[in-house]
Amino acid sequence: MESTRASTATLTSDNSASTRTLVEDSVSSLTPDLYSEKNAELHVRMDGGPRAWATLFGGFLITSVTFGYVNAFGVYQDIYTRSGTASASRISWIGSTQIFFLLAMGLPAGKLLDMGYFRHTTLAGSVIFVFSLFMVSLTHHDQYYQIYLSQGLGLGIGAGLLYVPAMAIQAHHWRARRALAMGIVITGSSIGGIIFPIMLNQLFKGSIGFQWGVRASAFMCLGLLVFANALMTTNPAILSQNKPKPDIKGILTDVPYLLAAFATLIIFWGFFFPYFYLQLFAILHGVDFNIAFYTISIMNASSFFGRIIPNLFADKLGPINCVIPSALGSGVLILAMFGVNSVASAVLFSILYGFFSGAVLSLCSPTLATFARDPTEIGVRFGVAFFIASFGALTGPPIIGDLLDSRFHWYKAIVFSAVVVIVGGLLLVPVRYMVVKRKGTQLV
Numbered sequence: 001m002e003s004t005r006a007s008t009a010t011l012t013s014d015n016s017a018s019t020r021t022l023v024e025d026s027v028s029s030l031t032p033d034l035y036s037e038k039n040a041e042l043h044v045r046m047d048g049g050p051r052a053w054a055t056l057f058g059g060f061l062i063t064s065v066t067f068g069y070v071n072a073f074g075v076y077q078d079i080y081t082r083s084g085t086a087s088a089s090r091i092s093w094i095g096s097t098q099i100f101f102l103l104a105m106g107l108p109a110g111k112l113l114d115m116g117y118f119r120h121t122t123l124a125g126s127v128i129f130v131f132s133l134f135m136v137s138l139t140h141h142d143q144y145y146q147i148y149l150s151q152g153l154g155l156g157i158g159a160g161l162l163y164v165p166a167m168a169i170q171a172h173h174w175r176a177r178r179a180l181a182m183g184i185v186i187t188g189s190s191i192g193g194i195i196f197p198i199m200l201n202q203l204f205k206g207s208i209g210f211q212w213g214v215r216a217s218a219f220m221c222l223g224l225l226v227f228a229n230a231l232m233t234t235n236p237a238i239l240s241q242n243k244p245k246p247d248i249k250g251i252l253t254d255v256p257y258l259l260a261a262f263a264t265l266i267i268f269w270g271f272f273f274p275y276f277y278l279q280l281f282a283i284l285h286g287v288d289f290n291i292a293f294y295t296i297s298i299m300n301a302s303s304f305f306g307r308i309i310p311n312l313f314a315d316k317l318g319p320i321n322c323v324i325p326s327a328l329g330s331g332v333l334i335l336a337m338f339g340v341n342s343v344a345s346a347v348l349f350s351i352l353y354g355f356f357s358g359a360v361l362s363l364c365s366p367t368l369a370t371f372a373r374d375p376t377e378i379g380v381r382f383g384v385a386f387f388i389a390s391f392g393a394l395t396g397p398p399i400i401g402d403l404l405d406s407r408f409h410w411y412k413a414i415v416f417s418a419v420v421v422i423v424g425g426l427l428l429v430p431v432r433y434m435v436v437k438r439k440g441t442q443l444v
Contacts, residue, residue: 051233052173058231059185062122062166065221065228066129066159067361068192070098074279074296075200076151079210081280085141088280088408089401095276096397097152098159099268103390105160110383113165114246114376118234125161126225130218132158137214164386166228167365168379172235179319179366183311186362190307190354193300197279201293246377251384256434257371259427260320261385264364267327267424268392269399270417271360273334274299274353276397277404277413278346281337284408287346298350303358310359311366318444319366320432326359327425334418338411364389370435370444396420 073095080091112121132154139146167182174181196217203213251257278299282292306326314322333353340349368385372378396417403412435444 049173051235054231055169055173055233056181056185058228059166059170060188060191061224061228061231062162063186063188064192064195065188065224066102066163066166066192067186067189068300069133069155069196069217069221070095070102070159071189071193071275071300072196072200072296073098074276075197075204077276078280078283079204080141080147083141085147086144087401087406088277088404089398090144092276092397092401094148094152096272096394097148098156099272100390100394101153101156102159102163103386103393105157106164106386106390107383109161109164110168110379110381110386113168113379116234118165118169118232119229121161121165122229122232125158125165126229127158129155129158129162130222130225133218133221134215137211137218141210162225164382165379166232168382169232169234171369171378177315178369179311179314179363180308182365182369183307183314183362186365187304187307187358189361190300190304190358193303194297197296197300198294246380247373248380250373251377251381254371256431256438257368257381257385258388259434260367260371260431261388263424263427263431264385264389265392265424266427267330267360267421268389269396269420269424270334271330271357271421272393272397273400273413273417274337274349274357277400278350281410282340282346285341287341287343291343291346295346295350298347299354299357302351302354303361306355306358307362311362314363314366316443318442319363319370320428320435320444321442323360323363323367324425324428324432326356326363327428328422329356330360331418331421331425334414334421337414 077088077091077095080086080094081088085091109121109125112118132150135150135154136147139150141147167185170181170185171178199217199220200213203216204210206213208216275296278295279292282295283289287295310322310326311319330353333349333356336349336352340346365382368381369378372381400413400417403409403416432444436442
């Protein structure tokens, strides 16, 4: 009897030890700042599977349409400016309003995602985006308010309801390779930024003209958005968790997080200057028209690699460690626009700035995700941070337009843009210091 009890006790002890080991292994494999030990038992399927890859590709299509089309605004800036629609500053308000709402709508969109209304949000955004783009084709170039309402407000709001949810939903499916997954998704903006400028320039210059050129791009966006909505899904395992309410007070008093959002606002003041004005700048500085029309596409093609390669390192070195040199490099490169006066220099600048700026944009989301203490608050953190940063995108291009004025004082715009991007990059240095102290590792 005693030997039986001893055997039973030994077996129970062994089972208990192996169970503890299994749980400890499960817990240790989870991302410490996003998944607590109590969530280990849920066995959430991450980093692979049909749902994860379909959602990744759907997000890629979303960013191709939304950020990709916004990246093509330089074509519209050039056309509207040279056709006398309004001053360069007033026209840039259209593009900056697009970017503002693309980012600012992340606040309600992120909250809706956390509440479980992901599909409702993306469907609404798709309808608004496509409808507004068709309305752009009906506007008259001499009626500024028509263009502003349809292209600035309408497209921006629609894009905003799509962009942040498409990025944040990746956290439902990816953990160990989250930065890389988000980098792949954001490369869609590079692909869209390559296709749409070439497409629009060719259609506008050809026999089709402006109206049907815009409609052709709208039909293309419609098809891509239908496909994207069919592909993207939430992770049922994450939605089935006992979700704690996001600690809004904790988020709004998280100093390094808020400083990172403010730094992004400063960066965005000058960050989009080349995307808005490079085509016009190249044409007015004697670069061949046929090459100048492709500068935006070249910049976006190069940003494809900038959105992938740095994110590969970010998973190992930490996103903050990668975003700081990328932001500083972008600021220094804007100063290099003083030397853009030939085909070779225009192409070289487009390639270099595309790479570094692409890295900054792709690393924003993984950087913000590092501040989240639970996956249920990622949507809110994205929304708040992008809302704050969106004011930089809203006011930056018009400020630059005022600096240019009707005589195109390019040196003022270049110096302003470069300085604010560099200052914003430097503000991320104390953010890194605080996060390193919080997490106890240099790999942040």
